[in-house]
Amino acid sequence: QVQLVESGGGLVQAGGSLRLSCAASERTFGSYTMAWFRQAPGEERDFVAALRWSYGTTYYADSVKGRFTISRDNAGNTLLQMNSLKLEDTALYFCAAEPRDLYWFNVRGRNEYHYWGQGTQVTVSS
Numbered sequence: 001q002v003q004l005v006e007s008g009g010g011l012v013q014a015g016g017s018l019r020l021s022c023a024a025s026e027r028t029f030g031s032y033t034m035a036w037f038r039q040a041p042g043e044e045r046d047f048v049a050a051l052r053w054s055y056g057t058t059y060y061a062d063s064v065k066g067r068f069t070i071s072r073d074n075a076g077n078t079l080l081q082m083n084s085l086k087l088e089d090t091a092l093y094f095c096a097a098e099p100r101d102l103y104w105f106n107v108r109g110r111n112e113y114h115y116w117g118q119g120t121q122v123t124v125s126s
Helices: none
Strands: 004-006 010-013 020-023 033-039 046-051 055-061 066-074 078-082 091-098 120-123
Touching: 004 046, 004 091, 020 091, 020 120, 033 066, 033 078, 046 066, 046 078, 078 091
Parallel strands: 010 120
Antiparallel strands: 004 020, 020 078, 033 046, 033 091, 046 055, 066 078, 091 120
8 A cells, every 4th residue: 555645735926836746655666657636626636747657758737738847756756846837726736656557548537546645735826
């Protein structure tokens, strides 16, 4: 059982930056796909970005492409660098992990992921 803990959320002005981090209870390596989803009040949980660890392949939602970057650090954490933040980026951000390779046709599906964190709140103000 992999436990995920997100950190790095907070309040930021529009145009600013935040970096989220996801720490796993055990080192995720090999054929793991790590992802970030977000959920605004009254909305569904939407895909943001994913990283396939085995090949380093990344995927992004169109709404964040060019502004957000998903990566991993040497400690095994999954990072989400968020730049040029907009009001509509306000949401609870969740880290997700799946112990297999996901591909372009299923990486965006929230039902594909086995493990989830509790979320970290990101609020963008004007």
